Amino acid sequence: xxxxxxxxxxxxxxxxxxxxxxxxxxxxxxxxxxxxxxxxxxxxxxxxxxxxxxxxxxxxxxxxxxxxxxxxxxxxxxxxxxxxxxxxxxxxxxxxxxxxxxxxxxxxxxxxxxxxxxxxxxxxxxxxxxxxxxxxxxxxxxxxxxxxxxxxxxxxxxxxxxxxxxxxxxxxxxxxxxxxxxxxxxxxxxxxxxxxxxxxxxxxxxxxxxxxxxxxxxxxxxxxxxxxxxxxxxxxxxxxxxxxxxxxxxxxxxxxxxxxxxxxxxxxxxxxxxxxxxxxxxxxxxxxxxxxxxxxxxxxxxxxxxxxxxxxxxxxxxxxxxxxxxxxxxxxxxxxxxxxxxxxxxxxxxxxxxxxxxxxxxxxxxxxxxxxxxxxxxxxxxxxxxxxxxxxxxxxxxxxxxxxxxxxxxxxxxxxxxxxxxxxxxxxxxxxxxxxxxxxxxxx
Numbered sequence: 001x002x003x004x005x006x007x008x009x010x011x012x013x014x015x016x017x018x019x020x021x022x023x024x025x026x027x028x029x030x031x032x033x034x035x036x037x038x039x040x041x042x043x044x045x046x047x048x049x050x051x052x053x054x055x056x057x058x059x060x061x062x063x064x065x066x067x068x069x070x071x072x073x074x075x076x077x078x079x080x081x082x083x084x085x086x087x088x089x090x091x092x093x094x095x096x097x098x099x100x101x102x103x104x105x106x107x108x109x110x111x112x113x114x115x116x117x118x119x120x121x122x123x124x125x126x127x128x129x130x131x132x133x134x135x136x137x138x139x140x141x142x143x144x145x146x147x148x149x150x151x152x153x154x155x156x157x158x159x160x161x162x163x164x165x166x167x168x169x170x171x172x173x174x175x176x177x178x179x180x181x182x183x184x185x186x187x188x189x190x191x192x193x194x195x196x197x198x199x200x201x202x203x204x205x206x207x208x209x210x211x212x213x214x215x216x217x218x219x220x221x222x223x224x225x226x227x228x229x230x231x232x233x234x235x236x237x238x239x240x241x242x243x244x245x246x247x248x249x250x251x252x253x254x255x256x257x258x259x260x261x262x263x264x265x266x267x268x269x270x271x272x273x274x275x276x277x278x279x280x281x282x283x284x285x286x287x288x289x290x291x292x293x294x295x296x297x298x299x300x301x302x303x304x305x306x307x308x309x310x311x312x313x314x315x316x317x318x319x320x321x322x323x324x325x326x327x328x329x330x331x332x333x334x335x336x337x338x339x340x341x342x343x344x345x346x347x348x349x350x351x352x353x354x355x356x357x358x359x360x361x362x363x364x365x366x367x368x369x370x371x372x373x374x375x376x377x378x379x380x381x382x383x384x385x386x387x388x389x390x391x392x393x394x395x396x397x398x399x400x401x402x403x404x405x406x407x408x409x410x411x412x413x414x415x416x417x418x419x420x421x422x423x424x425x426x427x428x429x430x431x432x433x434x435x436x437x438x439x440x441x442x443x444x
Contacts, residue, residue: 026141026174026228026256029060029211032118034135038216044121045132053112053138058146058254059084060104060139062178063120064222066131067097074124078103081117082110089147089252094154098220100180100248107144133222135214139174143255148173151236152250162237162251164197168229172256175227177208177237182220183245186213190242193225197236202227208237261286261294261339263370265361267351271377274356277307278376280332281348284318284365286339291367292319294345295335298363303355303378305330311350318345325349339367353378 033050045063053059059080065073074093078086084105093099099122120134149165160179175196181189193208202208204227211224225237237251261284268279284294300306308327315323319338324331332349339345353359359376383391 026172027139028209029137029139029176029224029226031211032059032136032138034133034214036134036214036216037130037132038218040127040130040132042127043123043125043130044119045134047118047120047134047136049112049114049116049118049136051138052114053108054140055109055111056107056140057112058104058106058139058142059086059108059112059118059136060102060176060252060254061086061118061120061134061136062100062102062222062224063122063132063134064098064100064178064180064220064248065122065125065133066182066220067125070128070130071125072097073099073122073130075099076101076103076120076122078105079119079121080105080112082108082112084108084112087147090150090152090250092152092154092248092250095182095246095248098154098180098182098246098248100152100178100222100250102176102178102250102252104146104252104254106142106146106254112138131216131218131220133180133214133216133220135211135222135224137211137224139254141257142174143257146174146254148253148255149235150250150252152248154246154248156246157244158241159194160239160241160247160249161197162249164234164236165251165253167234168232168253168255170255171229171231173229174254174256175202175208175229175235175237175251176254177225177227177239177249177251179223179225179237179239179241180220180248181223181241181245182247183243184219184221184241185215185217186221186223188242189213189221189223189245190240191221191223192240194238194240196227196229196233197238198233200229200231200233200235202229204228208239258368259286259291259341261291261365261368261370263296263363263365263368263372265298265363265372265374267361267374267376270375271379272353273379273382274353275381276378277311277350277352279311279348280351280361280374281314281346282332282334282363282372283344283346284334284337284339285344286341290341291339294337294339294365294367295333296363296365297331297333298361300330300332300351301359301361303357304351304353304359304361304376306332307350307352309350312347314347315345317343318347321345323347334365356380
């Protein structure tokens with residue numbers, strides 16, 4: 001089979017490669033463990049983790065201190081045995097001898113394994129008979145710089161509230177709250193989380209979801225609660241308590257990670273001949289909030305150029321974007337695109353193959369660093385119809401020539417005398433024999 005026929009029959013399936021959604025939705029907080037110390041001769045308390053925290057996840061710690069002897073604690077800081085950097089997000093210290101704190105770390109570089117230590121260290125106090133409470137949680141789906149708004153206050157009575165935050169910066173956020181009840185244990189506090197203070201429901205309903213509590217067997221008790229929202233607002237954390245206790249309440253809002261853009265590309269056909277043209281399409285989709293100012297530059301593989309004309313189509317859903325595809329160029333680019341929620345940005349250009357071989361095209365968009373790949377196989381130039389006709393005519397002529405040669409040789413054999421083939425210059429001479437001499441041999 002001729003090589004161009006083999007190449008024409010070759011096909012390689014075009015495939016797509018896109019980044020998975022690298023940034024997941026906000027997940028329900030996972031309990032990493034708690035600890036308490038009563039009458040501690042120390043200024044710190046460690047929580048041993050009971051679950052693994054994945055790389056890229058967040059750790060949120062709520063903590064409270066009750067000063068029994070010595071100077072009152074004024075705040076707290078957090079560290080862990082893996083060396084992650086924590087920020088103290090909010091501290092409430094109104095009231096004599098009590099302080100409540102929330103600290104956190106986000107987008108941790110490596111997993112924090114089960115059995116790791118998270119340490120809370122209180123500032124402004126002395127190591128002589130303190131009561132400490134701490135509870136740690138893991139969350140995924142938050143931004144690297146997650147902290148947005150905070151609120152905290154203290155009061156007396158059965159209704160505890162953090163007060164309202166300033167309006168949140170984005171729609172998708174995690175509201176994380178803590179409440180300290182100085183008059184009850186976990187069992188007797190009657191803790192019941194309330195609403196977020198707005199008309200925007202939490203993902204699980206109108207109220208916060210309780211994360212349980214921790215105590216030392218005596219008051220005070222410390223509770224956690226969370227609410228995932230999908231609209232901006234000036235949020236608060238509210239809860240009901242038994243009796244008429246002194247309480248402290250604190251709230252932090254954490255931003256969800258930016259939406260993940262899905263990026264794919266495809267050639268119009270899996271294989272073409274050299275000098276032929278096919279389409280190259282691009283698609284950027286976004287399931288989350290709009291992704292703005294997205295861009296990419298696709299440096300075409302060697303042997304592919306933008307066709308003349310470039311065949312550019314689409315792009316209407318890419319926002320105020322600029323698409324560059326100059327005929328004869330070796331790259332295609334998109335800049336300034338807005339990828340709307342559920343409205344993909346897609347467009348297509350034509351490319352021409354200038355050399356043979358397998359062409360693997362790879363590009364990465366800027367917003368989510370999603371990568372797309374498409375593969376095209378380029379074979380030799382296929383014969384035209386007239387070239388096929390000439391080839392067939394040549395084969396027919398060759399066949400006719402072979403037939404004439406065979407016929408001529410057959411005729412020559414039929415006219416050739418028996419015996420060895422020798423050249424004679426004159427007809428053969430025969431002798432006569434008398435009848436009596438006839439015997440087995442008739443010729444001599």
